[in-house]
Amino acid sequence: MLSLALLLVSVFFSLILCLNYSTMGNCLNLSSSETIFFKKNSKPLPIETLFQLPSPIPTWPPGDGFARGNIDLGGLQVSQISTFTKVWASHEGGPDNLGATFYEPSPLPEGFFMLGGYGQPNNRPLFGWVLAGKDVSGTALKQPTDYTLVWSSQSSKIKQDGTGYIWLPTPPDGYKAVGHVVTNSPEKPSLDKIRCVRSDLTDVCQTNTWIWGLDKQINANGFNVFDLRPANRGTQALGVTAGTFLAQNGGSSAAASSLSCLKNAQASLSSSMPNLSQIQALVQAYSPWIYFHPDEQFLPSSVSWFFKNGALLYKKGDESHPVSIEPTGSNLPQGGSNDGAYWLDLPTDETTKERVKKGDLQDAGVYLHIKPMLGGTFTDIAVWVFYPFNGAARAKVEFINVALGKIGEHVGDWEHVTLRVSNFNGELKGVYFSQHSRGTWVAASELEFQGGNKPVAYASLHGHAAYPKAGDVLQGNGGIGIRNDTDKSKMVMNTGERFLVVAAEHLGSLVVEPPWLNYTREWGPKASYDIDEEIKKVEKLLPGMLKSAFDKFVKGLPNEVLGEEGPSGPKMKDNWSGDERS
Numbered sequence: 230m231l232s233l234a235l236l237l238v239s240v241f242f243s244l245i246l247c248l249n250y251s252t253m254g255n256c257l258n259l260s261s262s263e264t265i266f267f268k269k270n271s272k273p274l275p276i277e278t279l280f281q282l283p284s285p286i287p288t289w290p291p292g293d294g295f296a297r298g299n300i301d302l303g304g305l306q307v308s309q310i311s312t313f314t315k316v317w318a319s320h321e322g323g324p325d326n327l328g329a330t331f332y333e334p335s336p337l338p339e340g341f342f343m344l345g346g347y348g349q350p351n352n353r354p355l356f357g358w359v360l361a362g363k364d365v366s367g368t369a370l371k372q373p374t375d376y377t378l379v380w381s382s383q384s385s386k387i388k389q390d391g392t393g394y395i396w397l398p399t400p401p402d403g404y405k406a407v408g409h410v411v412t413n414s415p416e417k418p419s420l421d422k423i424r425c426v427r428s429d430l431t432d433v434c435q436t437n438t439w440i441w442g443l444d445k446q447i448n449a450n451g452f453n454v455f456d457l458r459p460a461n462r463g464t465q466a467l468g469v470t471a472g473t474f475l476a477q478n479g480g481s482s483a484a485a486s487s488l489s490c491l492k493n494a495q496a497s498l499s500s501s502m503p504n505l506s507q508i509q510a511l512v513q514a515y516s517p518w519i520y521f522h523p524d525e526q527f528l529p530s531s532v533s534w535f536f537k538n539g540a541l542l543y544k545k546g547d548e549s550h551p552v553s554i555e556p557t558g559s560n561l562p563q564g565g566s567n568d569g570a571y572w573l574d575l576p577t578d579e580t581t582k583e584r585v586k587k588g589d590l591q592d593a594g595v596y597l598h599i600k601p602m603l604g605g606t607f608t609d610i611a612v613w614v615f616y617p618f619n620g621a622a623r624a625k626v627e628f629i630n631v632a633l634g635k636i637g638e639h640v641g642d643w644e645h646v647t648l649r650v651s652n653f654n655g656e657l658k659g660v661y662f663s664q665h666s667r668g669t670w671v672a673a674s675e676l677e678f679q680g681g682n683k684p685v686a687y688a689s690l691h692g693h694a695a696y697p698k699a700g701d702v703l704q705g706n707g708g709i710g711i712r713n714d715t716d717k718s719k720m721v722m723n724t725g726e727r728f729l730v731v732a733a734e735h736l737g738s739l740v741v742e743p744p745w746l747n748y749t750r751e752w753g754p755k756a757s758y759d760i761d762e763e764i765k766k767v768e769k770l771l772p773g774m775l776k777s778a779f780d781k782f783v784k785g786l787p788n789e790v791l792g793e794e795g796p797s798g799p800k801m802k803d804n805w806s807g808d809e810r811s
């Protein structure tokens with residue numbers, strides 16, 4: 230309690246706000262944050278740099294339709310253009326209040342037409358693409374009949390380069406507009422500037438991330454620009470992202486339907502997917518490094534190591550006769566729903582149990598699921614990692630770190646990151662970091678790379694949630710949250726060294742799913758501790774005024790953190806056949 234009092238005092242007398250007085254690592258250093266702010270104004274905008282992957286994209290082994298430059302969506306050939314001519318830029322508003330820049334794709338390959346312009350916030354290096362289209366059926370594309378002005382910057386007092394005008398093409402009957410035209414003069418663009426797409430080659434779109442607005446935050450009643458993605462996404466969904474943006478003036482619902490996404494109307498979504506030799510090459514090029522925290526005690530293992538080292542299968546009603554599991558999981562029940570009839574658990578012998586909980590990094594590998602995404606224009610490579618044990622959660626209450634007793638502990642923890650690769654050229658465009666029931670997409674331009682084009686991922690201490698950066702992340706608000714600490718250590722997994730493709734539905738019988746993948750019940754038992762008891766233990770250590778806030782916070786944690794439910798396998802999680810949740 231003495232050190233606690235010391236902490237309270239230090240907060241009142243120092244400008245350096247510390248979460249843990251003995252390590253300066255958790256301090257908010259006000260003088261250094263001012264320095265960062267000062268430097269920002271003199272630096273060129275991030276978007277003035279063109280991002281490229283650290284190493285050239287390798288030459289892919291021969292295959293069928295993968296990395297051919299163009300994809301035929303069924304009478305409409307599309308090409309992914311990432312070279313641009315700048316049209317107009319704002320210098321304020323939008324993400325980080327740094328403005329946004331708008332471009333036209335240029336140059337276009339012979340016979341291709343613009344379907345819409347590209348826009349990006351200025352707060353990151355230029356890294357994007359839009360699709361351009363070539364009519365190979367004679368009726369796939371048509372010129373618009375007119376344009377309407379959606380918005381112009383003429384009357385805005387924002388810092389900008391010239392004046393910007395954003396136009397919506399008026400499509401002819403039976404056609405849809407896929408993107409906007411941006412100009413820097415008030416005259417309507419020429420009708421030859423852009424093409425509209427035949428309706429049956431389009432799909433319903435929704436807004437995705439915020440590109441720009443007049444304010445620092447999204448103002449729902451103001452003017453905003455978003456990028457677009459198909460409303461229905463998944464391994465079977467046909468919608469294709471065109472890479473275009475939507476400009477919305479005021480309210481949202483009506484305008485959202487003014488632009489469409491594209492649709493892959495071909496018989497098969499797999500024609501532009503990589504074959505097995507190309508998948509191997511993609512893994513060699515982009516396999517992530519996964520770093521574990523220096524204090525991590527619960528490392529990954531292979532699934533067969535877990536089984537061979539004493540994991541047990543329990544059956545409801547027959548709890549006293551658990552059985553050991555074959556290395557491939559061949560004696561696990563297959564299919565069915567997660568009905569609680571079976572579960573896995575650690576070996577019963579205490580010494581073996583403690584050893585198995587720690588995993589075996591040397592033996593651990595990753596399990597890959599290869600899936601077509603966005604109408605077969607991308608390959609998602611989900612990289613799954615198995616941990617025999619997930620350690621207790623740790624929370625921060627105001628400036629105090631607290632271990633949450635047994636809360637959060639569970640047996641059998643499945644985590645993943647997902648690589649998203651363009652099927653036009655095999656370039657890595659982004660990585661999804663799964664943080665339990667949600668996660669975030671990070672553009673390749675924002676990733677940390679190590680050894681060529683291999684992205685770095687950090688597994689948080691005990692909870693193993695995946696993050697793109699080292700540091701402490703706090704989930705929660707009002708000063709109370711779950712800590713997800715990440716850092717580099719000697720414990721690192723080079724996932725390209727030991728991987729197994731466990732599922733690639735588009736390759737049919739070439740990839741045989743291991744029996745453990747088809748085990749749909751839980752990989753660990755339900756929590757065996759009393760949450761109220763654990764909360765009481767922690768509250769004894771907290772000052773009175775924080776007790777009730779802490780109680781409320783813990784009770785609001787998702788089931789997965791509270792450990793009330795056993796954890797499920799990759800096929801049962803969000804999202805095996807769908808898009809990642811973001």
Ligand SMILES: *[C@@H]1O[C@H](CO)[C@@H](O)[C@H](O)[C@H]1NC(C)=O
Pocket residue numbers: 245253256258260261264
């Ligand atoms: C705070 O930042 C200043 C300026 O960057 C630096 O000189 C100082 O060492 C920092 N203090 C701590 C405790 O990190």
Ligand SMILES: *[C@@H]1O[C@H](CO)[C@@H](O)[C@H](O)[C@H]1NC(C)=O
Pocket residue numbers: 291292293504505506507
């Ligand atoms: C991939 O496709 C190419 C060209 O069709 C073929 O030569 C190669 O054997 C294929 N690789 C695999 C593993 O199927």
Ligand SMILES: *[C@@H]1O[C@H](CO)[C@@H](O)[C@H](O)[C@H]1NC(C)=O
Pocket residue numbers: 563564565742747
């Ligand atoms: C998974 O198990 C179910 C139920 O036994 C079965 O119908 C299905 O074919 C299995 N899938 C695979 C990939 O083995």
Ligand SMILES: *[C@@H]1O[C@H](CO)[C@@H](O)[C@H](O)[C@H]1NC(C)=O
Pocket residue numbers: 249250251252629630
């Ligand atoms: C503060 O940091 C030190 C050194 O890392 C550590 O030993 C101590 O447990 C930490 N205190 C709290 C309350 O987390």
Ligand SMILES: *[C@@H]1O[C@H](CO)[C@@H](O)[C@H](O)[C@H]1NC(C)=O
Pocket residue numbers: 461462463464803804805806807808809810
């Ligand atoms: C998972 O993907 C499927 C198919 O796209 C979708 O229907 C479902 O809503 C998704 N689930 C979550 C939680 O995002």
Ligand SMILES: CC(=O)N[C@H]1CO[C@H](CO)[C@@H](O)[C@@H]1O
Pocket residue numbers: 622664665666667692693694702703704711712713787790
């Ligand atoms: C912001 C974030 O990802 N927070 C995660 C921290 O860890 C808990 C439990 O491990 C997750 O539930 C949160 O999503």
